[in-house]
Amino acid sequence: MQLLTFRADGEDTPRLGARLDGDRIADLTALATAAGVRLPADLLGLIRAGRPALATVHALLAAVPPTRPLAEVSLCAPLRPGKIVGVGLNYVEHVAEAHRSLDTDRELPDRPVLFSKPSTAVTGPGRPILHNAHLTKQLDWECELAVVIGTSAFRVAEADALRHVFGYSIVNDISARDQRRSGQWFFSKGQDSYAPFGPVVVTADEIPDPQRLDLSLRVNGELRQDSNTRHMLFGVARLIADISSGITLEPGDVIATGSPSGVGAGMVPPQFLQPGDLVEATIERIGTLANPVIDAR
Numbered sequence: 001m002q003l004l005t006f007r008a009d010g011e012d013t014p015r016l017g018a019r020l021d022g023d024r025i026a027d028l029t030a031l032a033t034a035a036g037v038r039l040p041a042d043l044l045g046l047i048r049a050g051r052p053a054l055a056t057v058h059a060l061l062a063a064v065p066p067t068r069p070l071a072e073v074s075l076c077a078p079l080r081p082g083k084i085v086g087v088g089l090n091y092v093e094h095v096a097e098a099h100r101s102l103d104t105d106r107e108l109p110d111r112p113v114l115f116s117k118p119s120t121a122v123t124g125p126g127r128p129i130l131h132n133a134h135l136t137k138q139l140d141w142e143c144e145l146a147v148v149i150g151t152s153a154f155r156v157a158e159a160d161a162l163r164h165v166f167g168y169s170i171v172n173d174i175s176a177r178d179q180r181r182s183g184q185w186f187f188s189k190g191q192d193s194y195a196p197f198g199p200v201v202v203t204a205d206e207i208p209d210p211q212r213l214d215l216s217l218r219v220n221g222e223l224r225q226d227s228n229t230r231h232m233l234f235g236v237a238r239l240i241a242d243i244s245s246g247i248t249l250e251p252g253d254v255i256a257t258g259s260p261s262g263v264g265a266g267m268v269p270p271q272f273l274q275p276g277d278l279v280e281a282t283i284e285r286i287g288t289l290a291n292p293v294i295d296a297r
Contacts, residue, residue, distance in 0.1 A: 001057065002200040003167070005043055005124075006073040014076050016042055018057065019200050024067040031060045043201065044079040044252045047150055047166050054203075077124035077197045078169060079148075081254040084121070084195060085243055086173060087144075088113040088185070090233050090258025097266030112234045112242050115185045117173075117256070121195035125289055129174055130193040130296035131275050136176035139273040139293070142259030143217035143225050143281035145210060146171040147236055148201050153249040161240035164249065167203040168210060170289040171256040172196040172217075172281045177265050177272075196281070196291045197254070207285055210236045214284040215260065219277055224267075227260030 002019040008027075015029040016039070032039035039056055040046045046053050089095045089109055123129070131139050150166025174194040179187050207213070210229060217225040229235075234242070239255055249255075264271045273279065275295040282288040 001061070001203045001206065003043055003046070003057075003078065003203070004198070004200045005076040005078050007076060008073050014042065016040070016046065017073075018061060019070065020061070020067055023070045025070050025073065026061060026065045026067050028057060028060060031065050032056070035060060042079065047079070047148070048251045050151070075125040075199050077122050078201045079252055080119050080122055081252055082119065082250055084117040084119065084171075084254045084256060085247075085249075086115045086117050086185075086189060086256045087234070087239060087258040088115060091227065091231050091260040092233060093227075093231070093261035094259055094263070095233075097261050097263065108233060112239055114243065115189065117190050117195050120192055121190050122197050123193045123195065123291070124197065125199040125291070127196070127291060128193065128294040129196065129273065129279065129291050130191070131273060131293050132296040134297065135191070136178055137272065138177035138265065138270070140175045140177050140264045141217055141219065141224065141273060141279050141281075142173035142175060142263055143215050143283070144171045144173050144256045144259050145213060145215065145229055145236075145283055146197065147210070147240070147255040147257060149249045149253040149255070150204070150251055152251065153240055153244040156241055156244045158237045158241040161237040161244075162204070162210075164240060165204045165236070166251070167201040168207050168283075168286060169198060169201045169254075170281050170283050170286055171254065172279060172289060172291065173256050173259060195256075196279075196289055198289050199287050202286050213286075216282050217262065218280045218282075219273070221278075224264070225260050225262035227262075229257070231260065232258060
């Protein structure tokens with residue numbers, strides 16, 4: 001099941017929906033009202049409500065509901081996470097290019113490298129990435145598999161970790177490379193609009209193995225990143241086990257699992273995002289997250 005959040009023309013309040021057959025959506029909010037059943041108003045509420053709410057969604061969709069073209073609505077970020085846990089240096093080739101261009105360690109990390117992004121960084125499909133030339137001249141891209149937590153996880157064993165996953169999406173981990181401060185990444189990666197997220201959340205039953213997904217990124221149609229999640233140093237289950245060893249992961253939290261090689265800082269010469277650019281991050285079985293870059297001054 002592919003769940004999303006959208007706005008219809010002329011409406012201010014986001015609605016909960018499901019993508020069907022690629023280019024059509026079902027309005028779950030309207031379907032629940034018409035059927036006289038209770039359903040959370042948004043995706044975060046649906047995740048927190050657990051299996052009974054998902055069963056209600058399945059029942060509504062099984063009745064062959066009316067749909068509308070995806071092109072008739074505006075997609076929003078699927079949800080606003082309570083927290084976003086970022087993972088750095090999680091692909092072998094990216095470790096090498098980061099060492100060359102960003103002065104990080106040459107050696108592969110023996111534990112996941114973690115950082116945070118605030119929820120205020122989240123923006124939705126089609127929404128602008130803000131380029132503020134007063135703050136950065138090195139605005140970079142990173143296509144990443146996003147893991148959406150479904151049930152609380154604390155001190156979870158790696159073997160049990162995937163049971164806590166609600167689904168998967170895409171995060172573009174936008175980074176101002178020249179705003180790292182004494183090695184800290186929070187401001188570099190946490191500014192408003194630096195976490196494009198979407199376009200949908202695909203429930204975990206449709207992606208039983210998150211370590212076999214192609215992912216790529218294009219800037220203005222030119223391929224910049226092209227890899228597969230099997231090349232992660234630390235897979236999704238290991239990440240959940242490691243993070244939850246000391247931090248409670250709650251329903252709706254998101255783990256951005258790291259970027260493959262091909263970032264702008266690693267190019268020769270380096271290339272960075274500029275106003276007018278279009279960035280498209282694609283992950284197999286999830287879709288494409290496209291965002292324009294605009295001048296924020």
